[in-house]
Amino acid sequence: MADQIEILDLIIFFGYMAGILLFGISFYFRKNKSPENYVTGGGKLPTWAIGMSIFATFVSSISFLALPGSAYLGNWNSFVFSLTIPIAAYIAIKLFIPLYRKINSVSAYYYLEVRFGSWARVYASICYLLTQLARMGSILYLLALPMNALLGWDIAWIIIITGICVIIYAALGGIEAVIWTDAIQGIILIAGAVICLLVILNQIPGGTTEAIKVAKAHDKLSLGSFQLDFTTSTFWVILVYGLVINLQNFGVDQNYIQRYMSAKNEKEAIQSTWFGSLLYIPVSLLFFMIGTALYVYYQSDLTILPQGLRTLDAADKIFPYFIVNGLPTGFTGLLIAAIFAAGMSTISTSLNSSSTIILTDHYKKYISKNPSMGASLRVLRISAVFMGLISIAVALAMTGVTSALDAWWALSSIFSGGVLGLFLLGYLAKNVKKIEALIGVIIGVLVISWMSLSAILLEGEMLEKFKNPLHANLTIVVGTLVIFLVGFLLSGIGRKKGETRKK
Template identity: 65%
Template structure:
C-alpha cells in the first residue's frame, strides 16, 4: 500500500521537525546535571506531559484499540489503579527521592541494604530498558510493514537513530519538551479519530453505542475470584503493583521528580501526567470499540485477515490509512511514532544516568570531572541506543515479541519492587534476609513467567496462575521472606 504524497510529507516533516527541535537544546549551556534533570528548572506542566507520554508507548497506541475491538474494556481496569498509585507516589515517593539528593533511584536501596542491592537493581533496570526499547521499536515496525511494505529493519534503524540524535544532543530538556509535544499530538490525533469514526456511522454517532452495548463491548470483565483468568480484580491488583513499581523504583519517573523546581511542582507534574493517562487510555479503548461498531455497520470494508486475533493491533493503523481524510493519515502515523519515540528517548536518558551514577562514578572513576561526566553520559546514551536497535532487530521473527517482553520485564523488574518495598516499609531488616528474599522472589517470578512456555498445559510444574499475577506474587515473596525472617531473628536476638 502506497502512502499518499501529502500524508508522507506530513509524517516526514514531523519527524524532521521533532529531531531538529530536540537537537536545538544542544546549543544551551549544559552540565551533567542539565543532561540528567534539566537543571531542576523545568515547568510542572511539561514534566507532567512527559510522564503521560512515557505511560503511552506505541504498544498502548496500537494494542489498546486492538484489545477493545476483539473483546471488551477489561484492560481499562489497569488505568483505574493509577489514581491510587499516584496518590501514594506524591505522598511518599516524591518526598523520598527529592530528599536523598541523588540522581539515582537505587541509591536508596544502597542506604538500606548495601552496595549489592544497588548493583542488582541498576543492572536489572538496564536490562529491562534494553528489552523495553527493543520491543517497542519492533512492535512499532510491524503494522507499518504490513500496511505500507516498509522494511522492518529499516523502520527500526531509522526510528532508533532519530531518537538517539535528539536524546544525545539535547539531553533531558530535549526529552521533556519533545515528550510534551508528542503527547499533545497523540491526544489531538486520537480525538480527531474518534470524531471521524462517530460521524462516519451510517445512522449517526448513537449507532456506535447501540452496537457496542448489544455485544457487551463496554464490559470491564468478570468480577469472579479466579486467579487463572483476567478478572476485574486480577487486572486491578496487577495495575496497582505495576504502577507502584513505576512511581517507586523506575528511574524514568525519579528523574522527573528531580527535574521540577520545587517539591510542590513535582507533585503537580506527577498527578497531571498519571491522571491524564486515565481518560486518554479510555479514549483508546473507545476507539477500538467504535472501530468494532464501524466495521459491523459497514461490512466488507475490513479485510478478513485483519479480523483475526493475531492481527488485532493492525486494525487501527488500517483505519488510519483507509478511513481518514488525506493529511490526517500522516498526522496519525506521526502520533504512533510519537508514542514510541517518547518512551525510547526517556529510556535512553535514564539508562545513561544509571550507568554514570551507579557504575562509572562509583566503581571506575569516582573523581570524574564535569567534562568527563558529560562524555560518559553521551557515550552511554549512544551505547544503550545502539544496543536497543540490535535487540529490536533480534526480535524480528520471534513468535510473540509482546509475550517475550512481558516475560523478561517480569523477571527483571519484579524483584526490584519487592526489595524497594521491603526497604521502605520494613524496619530493622537484615541485609542477608533481604538478599534471600530477592533470590526466592526471582525464582517464583521465573517459574510463573517461564513454566507456561516450557511445560505443556496440565503439567505438574506449570503455573496455573494468570501471568499478570507474576509481579504480585514475586513482590509478596520478597517482602514477606525478608520481613518475617528479620523479625524472627531480631526477636531471638532480643530474647537472648
C-alpha cells in the first residue's frame, strides 16, 4: 500500500509540475516578444490576476513551510508581521502607486536617480539584488524539504535540480507567465492549506477543542511579550519590523513596482494591491494554525515522529513530514506540487525583476544606452540565468540553519541597506541635497554593518559592551531611520547656515 501511495503521489506531482512548467514556457512562444512584454506584460493584465500574484509573492514556500515551522517552534509572534500589512498597503495606494504610475518607469529606482543622482540608483538596485538572492536561496532550500521527506533524495541535489528548472522557466516565460502561474498557484495553495488543517485537527484526540486547550496551556497562541524590550522577539519588535519591511515591499521592491506597472491603470493597480495584501492576512493565520495544530498532534505522542525530528531544532521539517505521512493518498503529491509551483513562480518573479533591474539600471546606463529589442531580451535572459545560479549557491549555504524564516528575515534586514529611508528622504524632505543624502547613506551603512557584524567580530569580555544590543530584525528599522534622520538634520543645518549668510 505504501508503494502504491508513493507511486500515485509521484504521478500527480510530476504530472502537475510538467503542466505548470509547460504553461509558463508557453508564453515564450507568443508572437509579440518585446522587452516591455517581458517585464510588464504590456500593461494589459487583469486586476484579479495581479492581485493574486501580489498575494503569491507574499506567500511563496517561505510562508507555506516556514510559518508553520515558526508556530511549531514557538508561538504566533511572527503573525504580528501580517497585521502591519494593511497599514503598509494604505500608504502604498496613497503614496507609492500614484508616484510610480506618474513617472512611468519600470525601474523602482529611477526616482532616486532623479532626486539624488546616479549613485542613489546604483546603491538601491544593488541592495535589491542582494535581497533577492537571499530570498531565492531561502525558497529553494525550503522547496527541497518536502521532496527530501517524500523521496529521501539529498537536499543539495534537489536544490540544484529545482534551481535549474526555475531558471529555464523564468528566463523564457516573462512577467505574464509569472503572474498567471502565481494566480493559479495562489488558489491551490489556499485550498491545500485548508485541507491540511482539517486533516490535522481530525487526527487530534478531542479535535479543535482539545487543540485550543493544549495550545493555550503551552502558550502557543501568544503574539509575544508586550514588554518594551527590543533585544528579543517581542510583539513590538515584530510590529516595527513588519511595518518597515512591508513599507519597503510596497514602496521600493521591484517585484511590487512591476505589478503596479502591469495593471491597465492606477485604479486597477490600487485594487490589485488591496486584494493581494488583505488576502494574505487570513491565509498567514491559517499557516500559524497549522503549525500549532502540528505541535499539539505530535507532542501528544512523540513516538509518531522519527528520532531526528523530535527536537524543536527540526521545526522547519515537521510540516513536510506530515504532508508526506499524514495526508490522504493523492493529496501529498498535489500539495507538494503546489508548494513547488508556488515557490518556483515566486523565484521566477525575483529572477524577472532582478533581470529587469540589471537591464534598466546597469546595462542601459553604463554599457549600451539604446540596445536593440533582441539585445535587451538577451540581457534579460542572461541576467536571469546569472542570478539563478548564485541563488542556488545561497540555498546550499542555508542547509544548516535552524529556522529558514529567521535566517531570511535577518538577511533581508541586512541587505535592505535602509533604501526605504533614502526613498522617504527624497519624497518627504524636498530640500535635501545630494551630498546630504549621500552622507546619510554612508552613516546608515556603517550602522547596519555594526548591527549585523558586531556579534561575530567583537568577541571577548573587553569588546562585549560594543556589541549590538538590539534584536537582529531591528537592523532594517534602525538603518532606515538613520539614513532618513541624518539626511533630514543635515538639510536643516544647511538651511540655517544659508539663512545666516543672507542676513
